[in-house]
Amino acid sequence: MEQAQRLQRIPPYPFREIAALKTKMIEEGREPIDFGIGDPDMPTPQFVIDALCEAANDPETHPYDESGFGTLEYKTAIADFARRRFGVDVSPDGEIQSTIGGKEALVHVVWAYIDPGDVVLVPDPAYSVYKVQASWCGGAAFPMPLEPGNNFLPDLDAIPAAVRQQAKMLFLNYPNNPTGAVAPLEYLERAVAFAREHEMVIVQDAAYVEVYYDDADRPHSILEIDGAKDVAIEIHSLSKTFNMTGWRVGWAMGGGEHIEALSRAKSNVDSGTFMAIQRAAIAGLNGYEQFAPKMQAEYRARRDALIAGLQSLGCPIEAPRATFYVWVPVPEGFTSEGFATKLLGDCRVLAIPGAVYGPCGEGFVRMSLTIKAQDKLGQIEQAIDNMRAGGVFW
Ligand SMILES: Cc1ncc(COP(=O)(O)O)c(C=O)c1O
Known part of the structure; x- marks a missing residue:
């Protein structure tokens, strides 16, 4: 059945393809260190979950x-x-x-x-x-x-x-x-x-x-x-x-x-x-006032570790002042796609090519500080080690 022209005008949602690539690498036994999708890895605070459970038990909310x-x-x-x-x-x-x-x-x-x-x-x-x-x-x-x-x-x-x-x-x-x-x-x-x-x-x-x-x-x-x-x-x-x-x-x-x-x-x-x-x-x-500072402190530690690691490889980058994203300029001679491919292939590091976000994203990759693995700072350190070993320098 032919789809509506309206649907043909729009591209597939980009992260679906990235998620598929990650699944494939896991199946091949090469799970990447994932700085891809910006989806918080920490749980919803317990006081919010408790409020949901109580509310869900009240038929008035149904x-x-x-x-x-x-x-x-x-x-x-x-x-x-x-x-x-x-x-x-x-x-x-x-x-x-x-x-x-x-x-x-x-x-x-x-x-x-x-x-x-x-x-x-x-x-x-x-x-x-x-x-x-x-x-x-x-x-x-x-x-x-x-x-x-x-x-x-x-x-x-x-x-x-x-x-x-x-x-x-x-x-x-x-x-x-x-x-x-x-x-x-x-x-x-x-x-x-x-x-x-x-x-x-x-x-x-x-x-x-x-x-x-x-x-x-x-x-x-x-x-x-x-x-x-x-x-x-x-x-x-x-x-x-x-x-x-x-x-x-x-x-x-x-x-x-x-x-x-x-x-x-x-x-x-x-x-x-x-x-x-x-x-x-x-x-x-x-x-909010009780919870937000803890969330911010967690990302701050990760941000500081990643920025220090990238700087140790010669990357000319400053710490972002907000969001859990790090917008990394690619080394000379790379496109954003080419650099993301090198990171994934040679360093097992998943970052998103900046051009996914539009032509002006060319020249950058985005690394998200939302890291699913248990040892967050250890993963960041490992990623930097892998990049050093993979010959990534600025
Ligand atoms: C810039 C921006 N706006 C909005 C959203 C939508 O988030 P949500 O629909 O979960 O509130 C996202 C999600 O990643 C985002 O990056």
Whole structure:
């Protein structure tokens, strides 16, 4: 049966192929040291699991969440968290939407706004969902290069005037996957002014906003900027903050107009988040201050070990200030694909070629600090030893 042209327009989800490659290596008895997919290896905190078990035993959580937006209790916990963490006021009544993780919200917000022919400004390199959804709606993704010289922030002034006129949506993702960059408040301020001037909606993907290393670098919410609610919607997720990728829970927050648009699209596709999971998410948010520093300390130790190891091989790299990704420039003479192949073949190290995230990812590989094996720091040390033995130098 011929598939819809719509489906033929989009590529397979890239990580499916990487997962298949890893399975094949395991079958061949060559299990790689895996710095691939960014999926937290640590368990969900026990207090969140306990809250789920208790909630799942309450039959009141079993039906549809008829509110469609998330229960009042969940939205109130989000509003409280947003005030504590970002100093931002969002109303549980109309400025928050519960979501099935971040990805679902990113998809539906594009469907809510983009018509055929509309331009969507998308960072390059980036999480693939932005560009694929733009194309799925018949829109055109205009790439905004993220380069070291710009601290991996899109140069908004470099966007041609004609493109600005046609653009209806601007995607930002800070802290950034795959580069690990953070956006200073002044940059977010500039982006809000830009979106207002050219009448577009900013979708700020905050999936990694809690994975940071120093209080001085604590990432901001775009809603901290005055007037941001008029033009911005910010997507949050419990996936990375609380090691809850499989649970599929998050939220969107922003001005009522944008939340309403997302809700209308979403409510015609899914029927919300299991209410027991919403209760568990409340427990997570209420316990954030106790839990987050432990999660951050764990990644900090791994980051420092990997960065020191790479530097010992001559790699010109600085420690990322947020996310659990390390964006590694490839040695001279390699493409990102060629270098990832060498790492895998000669060093048994799985890293993702930067070009998977877009043409501007060429020249880099991404290494994720989420390491499944028991001895995390030992694996990092082993990877560096393997690279040294495999002749990897910068
Ligand atoms: C940049 C970015 N945004 C959003 C997501 C979606 O995460 P989730 O749907 O689990 O919240 C991911 C997942 O890896 C991501 O890397």
